[in-house]
Amino acid sequence: NLPWFEDGAVSVQDEAAQLCTTLMDLLPGQRVLDACAAPGGKTCAILESCADLSEVIAIDESEDRLPRVQENLDRLDLSANLLQADAADIEQWWDGQAFDRILLDVPCSATGVIRRHPDIKLLRRESDIVPLAGIQLGLLNAMWSILKPGGRLVYATCSVFPQENHRIIQRFLKQQEHAQLVPIEAGWGLDMDAGRNLLPDPNSHDGFFYAVLEKPDA
Ligand SMILES: C[S@@+](CC[C@H](N)C(=O)[O-])C[C@H]1O[C@@H](n2cnc3c(N)ncnc32)[C@H](O)[C@@H]1O
Structure with a gap:
C-alpha cells in the first residue's frame, strides 16, 4: 500500500540489511554472486548500487522463496540470473567462472530480527545453533572456493549469537590460512575482532553481523 511501491520507486529494507551492500565495494564490470538470495532485498540493492555489473547470479535453495526474488526484480525493473540450488x-x-564479489547472507537463528518475527522466541531451540553453524561454515568454505583471487566476500547474518558470527569467521580463518580479514572501520556496531556486530535497537535497526574477507591475488 505504500505510494509508488508497486511502480518500483521505493523499496523497504532495514538499515542493518542495507549495510551489507555498502561493504561489498561493488565496481562496474564485476561478476557478483548473491548466494542465499531470497526474497531478494539484497540482490536488488546490489543491482541498484552499481549499474554496470557484468553479471549478478542469485541463488536460493528454496523453491517457495526464489520466486519472491523475481517478483522484487520485476517490480524494480532489474534483472539477475536466478538459480534454485x-x-x-x-x-x-x-x-x-570465479566471482569478483560474493554476498553470503547465511541462514541463521534470526535472533537479530525477533521484533519483526516474535515467533522466533517460541520456535527456535538452543539445539538449532550447532547444526546452523555447521551449515554456515560449509557455505562459507564452498563460496570461498569460487571467489576470484583479489575478490571479496561479505559474510552476514541477522543473528546476535557469537557461534553464528565471529566464531564462524575465526574457525574459517584457521582453515583458510590465506584468507584476509578486512577490518570494518565504522562508527556503528561493535568490533568483534573477526567481524562487526550490530545489536538490535528498538527505535532503529535490526541486529546483524558482518565480516569482510578478501582472497589475495595469486
Ligand atoms: C537470511 S535469508 C536471505 C535473505 C536475502 N539475502 C535478502 O536479503 O532478501 C537466507 C536464505 O538462504 C536460503 N538458503 C538456506 N540454505 C541454503 C543453501 N544451502 N543454498 C542456497 N540458499 C540457501 C534460505 O532459503 C533463505 O532464503
Whole structure:
C-alpha cells in the first residue's frame, strides 16, 4: 500500500540489511554472486548500487522463496540470473567462472530480527545453533572456493549469537590460512575482532553481523 511501491520507486529494507551492500565495494564490470538470495532485498540493492555489473547470479535453495526474488526484480525493473540450488553444492550449478564479489547472507537463528518475527522466541531451540553453524561454515568454505583471487566476500547474518558470527569467521580463518580479514572501520556496531556486530535497537535497526574477507591475488 505504500505510494509508488508497486511502480518500483521505493523499496523497504532495514538499515542493518542495507549495510551489507555498502561493504561489498561493488565496481562496474564485476561478476557478483548473491548466494542465499531470497526474497531478494539484497540482490536488488546490489543491482541498484552499481549499474554496470557484468553479471549478478542469485541463488536460493528454496523453491517457495526464489520466486519472491523475481517478483522484487520485476517490480524494480532489474534483472539477475536466478538459480534454485544448494549454493554449497557447487558441482551442481557452478559454470567454472570465479566471482569478483560474493554476498553470503547465511541462514541463521534470526535472533537479530525477533521484533519483526516474535515467533522466533517460541520456535527456535538452543539445539538449532550447532547444526546452523555447521551449515554456515560449509557455505562459507564452498563460496570461498569460487571467489576470484583479489575478490571479496561479505559474510552476514541477522543473528546476535557469537557461534553464528565471529566464531564462524575465526574457525574459517584457521582453515583458510590465506584468507584476509578486512577490518570494518565504522562508527556503528561493535568490533568483534573477526567481524562487526550490530545489536538490535528498538527505535532503529535490526541486529546483524558482518565480516569482510578478501582472497589475495595469486
Ligand atoms: C537470511 S535469508 C536471505 C535473505 C536475502 N539475502 C535478502 O536479503 O532478501 C537466507 C536464505 O538462504 C536460503 N538458503 C538456506 N540454505 C541454503 C543453501 N544451502 N543454498 C542456497 N540458499 C540457501 C534460505 O532459503 C533463505 O532464503
